[in-house]
């Protein structure tokens with residue numbers, strides 16, 4: 001993975017370096033870890049190639065570790081997923097051949113997977129940056145809680161146009177001739193929030209929700225009317241040392257800053273009414289699902305009759 005630091009065209013007085021911190025990964029040495037006092041950082045105008053050999057499957061996140069609170073807040077963060085070897089060595093354990101972990105029994109097999117990435121925006125800090133003032137990060141007090149970088153109802157808007165020249169494991173957004181992101185159709189305001197948080201599936205599908213939190217507040221995500229099974233926590237399968245199944249059912253999953261949860265639900269039979277059945281997924285902390293009076297960390301699960309949607313080929317589609 002290459003990290004290129006282009007600097008800030010409108011604020012040349014700011015010359016911070018950037019890094020990629022492999023949050024939660026086990027590193028033999030710190031050289032590529034991204035924590036700037038113990039590893040290399042990328043200064044303005046430079047390119048650096050990060051190399052990492054993933055070991056343990058699961059849901060992780062990356063973030064820039066320079067001026068951590070500020071840079072994460074400005075969007076230098078996102079989910080990272082490590083696939084289990086079982087996808088190749090034993091795909092017959094579940095019909096899709098896709099698993100969250102090397103479970104040995106198909107219990108983490110899924111048909112569709114979606115990121116549920118929780119982050120935050122503090123309006124005052126952006127005002128300060130826009131007015132050449134220094135944000136005081138010890139006053140951090142986010143106004144907006146986001147899901148995949150958006151607030152409801154924008155969370156339901158489709159992804160930006162997808163660049164299919166990348167791996168099937170990566171949901172890359174198309175870029176224009178200048179290398180800038182192409183906005184979702186009809187929504188130029190979402191150019192830099194290109195990822196949808198809408199979940200679509202067929203009745204009977206097993207759907208993996210990969211929750212991760214790179215904000216500073218705890219998330220408590222509630223799926224109304226459906227039960228999830230928590231199969232992983234912080235990229236660790238829910239199994240005891242002796243193999244005991246420690247997965248559990250829940251309608252709400254709570255996870256703090258830097259934590260992740262892998263939860264699978266099975267989409268119920270369709271009601272027979274017109275259109276998909278809709279279930280709501282939201283952060284049950286009122287201020288986080290409401291923000292400053294609208295929007296918030298909330299999205300929908302849309303369940304279609306069996307065999308309506310084709311098999312998922314890219315995550316979050």
Ligand SMILES: [Cu+2]
Nearest residue numbers: 018064066071
């Ligand atoms: Cu940075």
